[in-house]
Amino acid sequence: MGASLVKALVNIFNKFIAFVFCLYLLTACTQIKPSFEKDTLRINIGSEPPSLDWHVAVDSTSFDVVSNLMTGLTQYRPDLSCAPACAKNWEVLDKGKRYIFHLREDIFWSDGKRLTAHDFCYGWLRMLNPNTAAQYAYFLYDIENAFEFNTGKIKDESLVGVKALDDNTLEVKLKKPAAYFINLTAICPSYPMRKDIIEKWQDKWTDVEHMVVNGPFLLSRWEHEYKIELSANPNYFEGKPKLKKIKMFMIPEQATAFALYENNQLDFIDNRSFATPDVYRYKSSPEYLNVPLLRNNYIGFNVLKMPFADARIRQAISMAIDRSIFPLILRRNELPTSSWIPPSLSGYSKNSGFVYDVNKAKSLLAQAGYPSGKNFPKVSLLFPTREDTKLVMEAIQDQLKRNLNINIELVNQEWKVYLATLRRDAPPMFRSSWGADYPDPETFMNLFTSYSGNNDTSWKNTQYDKLIERAEAEQNSKLRAVLYARADRLLCHDQAVIAPTYLSTQNAMVKPWVHGIALNALDLQFFKTVTIDNEFKSGDK
Amino acid sequence: MFWLIIKRIFSALIVLWIVATITFVLVRIVPGGPFDADKNLPPQIIANLKAKYHLDKSVSEQYVLYLARLAKGDLGVSYKYVNRSVNDILKDAFPVSCQLGLLGLVFAIVFGIALGTIAAVNRGSTLDTLAMIKVTLGISLPSFVIGALLIFVFGIQFKILPVGLWESPYHMILPALTLAASPAAYLARLTRSSILEIIQKDWVRTARCKGLSFWQTIIKHVLRNALVPIVTVLGPLTAILITGSFVVEFIYAIPGMGRFFITAVTNRDYDLIIGTTLVFGLILIIANTIVDIVYVMLNPKMQIEG
Numbered sequence: 127m128g129a130s131l132v133k134a135l136v137n138i139f140n141k142f143i144a145f146v147f148c149l150y151l152l153t154a155c156t157q158i159k160p161s162f163e164k165d166t167l168r169i170n171i172g173s174e175p176p177s178l179d180w181h182v183a184v185d186s187t188s189f190d191v192v193s194n195l196m197t198g199l200t201q202y203r204p205d206l207s208c209a210p211a212c213a214k215n216w217e218v219l220d221k222g223k224r225y226i227f228h229l230r231e232d233i234f235w236s237d238g239k240r241l242t243a244h245d246f247c248y249g250w251l252r253m254l255n256p257n258t259a260a261q262y263a264y265f266l267y268d269i270e271n272a273f274e275f276n277t278g279k280i281k282d283e284s285l286v287g288v289k290a291l292d293d294n295t296l297e298v299k300l301k302k303p304a305a306y307f308i309n310l311t312a313i314c315p316s317y318p319m320r321k322d323i324i325e326k327w328q329d330k331w332t333d334v335e336h337m338v339v340n341g342p343f344l345l346s347r348w349e350h351e352y353k354i355e356l357s358a359n360p361n362y363f364e365g366k367p368k369l370k371k372i373k374m375f376m377i378p379e380q381a382t383a384f385a386l387y388e389n390n391q392l393d394f395i396d397n398r399s400f401a402t403p404d405v406y407r408y409k410s411s412p413e414y415l416n417v418p419l420l421r422n423n424y425i426g427f428n429v430l431k432m433p434f435a436d437a438r439i440r441q442a443i444s445m446a447i448d449r450s451i452f453p454l455i456l457r458r459n460e461l462p463t464s465s466w467i468p469p470s471l472s473g474y475s476k477n478s479g480f481v482y483d484v485n486k487a488k489s490l491l492a493q494a495g496y497p498s499g500k501n502f503p504k505v506s507l508l509f510p511t512r513e514d515t516k517l518v519m520e521a522i523q524d525q526l527k528r529n530l531n532i533n534i535e536l537v538n539q540e541w542k543v544y545l546a547t548l549r550r551d552a553p554p555m556f557r558s559s560w561g562a563d564y565p566d567p568e569t570f571m572n573l574f575t576s577y578s579g580n581n582d583t584s585w586k587n588t589q590y591d592k593l594i595e596r597a598e599a600e601q602n603s604k605l606r607a608v609l610y611a612r613a614d615r616l617l618c619h620d621q622a623v624i625a626p627t628y629l630s631t632q633n634a635m636v637k638p639w640v641h642g643i644a645l646n647a648l649d650l651q652f653f654k655t656v657t658i659d660n661e662f663k664s665g666d667k
Numbered sequence: 668m669f670w671l672i673i674k675r676i677f678s679a680l681i682v683l684w685i686v687a688t689i690t691f692v693l694v695r696i697v698p699g700g701p702f703d704a705d706k707n708l709p710p711q712i713i714a715n716l717k718a719k720y721h722l723d724k725s726v727s728e729q730y731v732l733y734l735a736r737l738a739k740g741d742l743g744v745s746y747k748y749v750n751r752s753v754n755d756i757l758k759d760a761f762p763v764s765c766q767l768g769l770l771g772l773v774f775a776i777v778f779g780i781a782l783g784t785i786a787a788v789n790r791g792s793t794l795d796t797l798a799m800i801k802v803t804l805g806i807s808l809p810s811f812v813i814g815a816l817l818i819f820v821f822g823i824q825f826k827i828l829p830v831g832l833w834e835s836p837y838h839m840i841l842p843a844l845t846l847a848a849s850p851a852a853y854l855a856r857l858t859r860s861s862i863l864e865i866i867q868k869d870w871v872r873t874a875r876c877k878g879l880s881f882w883q884t885i886i887k888h889v890l891r892n893a894l895v896p897i898v899t900v901l902g903p904l905t906a907i908l909i910t911g912s913f914v915v916e917f918i919y920a921i922p923g924m925g926r927f928f929i930t931a932v933t934n935r936d937y938d939l940i941i942g943t944t945l946v947f948g949l950i951l952i953i954a955n956t957i958v959d960i961v962y963v964m965l966n967p968k969m970q971i972e973g
Binding site for chain 2: 182264375379381385543
């Protein structure tokens with residue numbers, strides 16, 4: 127009897143399997159040959175962009191989308207220098223304190239309305255308006271009265287140093303000369319904005335049906351947490367892009383995104399889709415691309431905490447770290463560095479940091495009262511919980527033990543808890559990093575001024591502050607580079623407040639049918655010049 | 668039945684209020700705030716942000732404001748996804764999780780009960796051992812391992828099913844199977860032990876003596892009674908499955924609400940954390956109420972005690 131039931135159940139089970147198998151076969155028809163769309167680029171942006179409102183967005187995912195929807199006064203060339211965009215040219219007056227931008231007259235918003243200087247003026251004032259609560263409003267603090275307006279000290283926006291002199295002329299007055307200011311006109315927070323659109327749609331203005339842009343692509347679809355689609359803007363002032371469509375998927379899991387790439391369902395992937403073993407496996411593939419980013423990682427010392435009040439100890443530690451080991455551990459072609467300014471920026475000098483020298487490090491430690499690391503207190507090194515960071519921290523712990531005989535206690539915390547600890551009471555040693563907002567040494571060097579909110583080392587040095595202030599105002603680029611190099615040496619060598627470790631890299635894979643993708647050190651992705659070889663992609667070639 | 672529903676609605680409101688209050692307090696105790704980022708913002712900008720989201724007010728004022736909004740069905744706004752309300756976020760994500768969860772539930776019930784029955788009626792045989800090995804694997808293998816295996820076999824090796832994304836019904840098969848693996852194993856074990864217990868009852872023998880075939884006895888009498896403990900676990904199971912799974916949605920890139928249970932916390936997105944918790948609580952209450960009703964349908968002798 128039992129056997130007959132089993133037979134019946136097995137029969138049902140077999141039918142179910144047969145049904146599922148039929149489904150598989152059906153699926154196979156669609157899956158083996160994925161539907162092919164001409165001139166469409168499929169990429170993975172990893173996660174939902176928190177906002178497409180470029181005055182509110184602060185993250186790279188949002189900027190990856192917005193950078194392809196909008197154009198600012200200037201735009202980056204492949205070498206990250208600023209080229210004219212909405213502004214056909216500009217004048218720098220009053221020793222760098224006043225900028226006059228002359229706008230092109232042939233640029234239109236996607237709804238057909240002409241772009242004017244008033245759109246920039248409105249956009250910047252909106253960004254500074256306290257009600258907007260824009261996190262990156264401080265990017266515009268160099269503008270006269272911008273800080274006062276943003277903090278509510280003045281209410282009259284006409285006092286802020288940005289004015290549309292007429293439809294085609296924008297005047298910007300700075301409170302002090304800022305040689306890096308032109309860089310700010312190429313990044314998302316400085317993009318123009320339409321007053322009528324904001325007033326009409328308010329918080330809903332970034333919805334697909336309301337959004338108005340002036341860049342190479344238009345927002346044509348936004349399925350939250352899943353996919354964004356951009357389509358070519360026929361009215362783009364540099365001509366309609368060759369790509370008809372960009373599909374930006376939000377695939378959080380690297381392995382899934384990589385499998386989709388391998389199955390030809392994605393055309394371009396980067397770090398967000400690229401786990402370390404895969405990078406290692408595909409390093410010699412012609413599809414593989416790699417570029418060092420303007421993102422520097424460092425070990426910071428809290429100079430108020432013992433024993434790091436003594437610069438010799440900080441120097442000894444920085445000197446005892448063999449940085450060449452980091453690319454071997456992380457295996458993403460990281461660039462070891464002991465200076466804070468990355469090599470691709472002006473102001474970089476080989477002499478800013480330390481060369482690995484264990485004997486000299488030992489002798490410095492001995493001079494500071496800890497011969498062979500004897501009696502050196504156990505200090506904690508704080509880092510955010512991440513697998514790759516942990517590997518680096520363990521390597522540093524091991525090197526300091528072997529080279530200097532000092533014991534470091536590793537302490538990891540969840541990201542936001544780590545940030546809260548760092549800002550409340552930074553431990554003696556901590557791991558941190560900084561990514562450039564624009565390609566200028568200022569974005570790195572300003573970090574360790576005594577008035578910076580991001581200086582977690584508690585180090586205050588008037589000489590350093592003065593060097594940075596002079597460099598910021600200096601219009602002569604050679605002299606400026608010299609000033610930054612001096613400040614960098616003071617920071618990383620003479621005072622050794624931080625021990626820079628390595629520059630992070632961007633690793634990407636591009637299918638052979640995609641042309642024109644160029645990675646850059648700012649990690650911004652522009653797709654307006656990308657083309658697809660449709661014959662190759664469809665397998666006809 | 669009417670009074671049962673009224674009582675349940677009343678107790679549900681109290682439970683949800685307690686859940687909202689506890690979560691409201693807990694999220695504010697956790698170190699780190701919604702606007703902490705690697706780039707520390709100037710204090711003036713933090714002040715602007717806090718003013719925008721009323722976080723500059725005292726915790727008690729925030730609580731009153733939150734409850735007032737909640738009473739109107741407004742779950743608040745996300746601090747991470749600027750200009751999106753929690754209602755909007757959950758409205759987009761919940762149907763996706765629900766769709767996937769229901770399919771997973773169907774797979775879990777079909778496979779679980781079939782496997783459990785086969786094992787029970789063949790107790791001690793090779794079939795039973797095989798079924799129980801499968802059950803142990805289903806329970807002990809975490810879903811990210813099962814998901815990765817399924818993707819590797821069906822998506823990469825044979826290329827017969829999509830490895831991820833949420834485009835068509837075919838895209839649902841692998842995630843639903845991954846989601847169903849563990850509950851199916853659990854249900855199978857439960858079905859097996861439940862059938863083994865019931866199959867020895869006198870009335871089963873009576874049914875057989877009446878001339879019913881073994882097959883009819885199992886389906887009509889044994890399984891129906893064996894389902895009672897299974898239905899008990901189906902309530903919470905349904906709530907868990909239809910509110911989304913972080914792991915399954917993560918590995919298959921599915922835009923459901925499971926991911927918010929984790930990301931809302933890591934982002935300290937206060938209103939979204941409370942919103943997801945409340946939705947989960949509400950679904951759990953509804954599922955349990957339905958289970959109570961199904962109990963009576965399975966066994967009219969049972970009386971509902973509100």
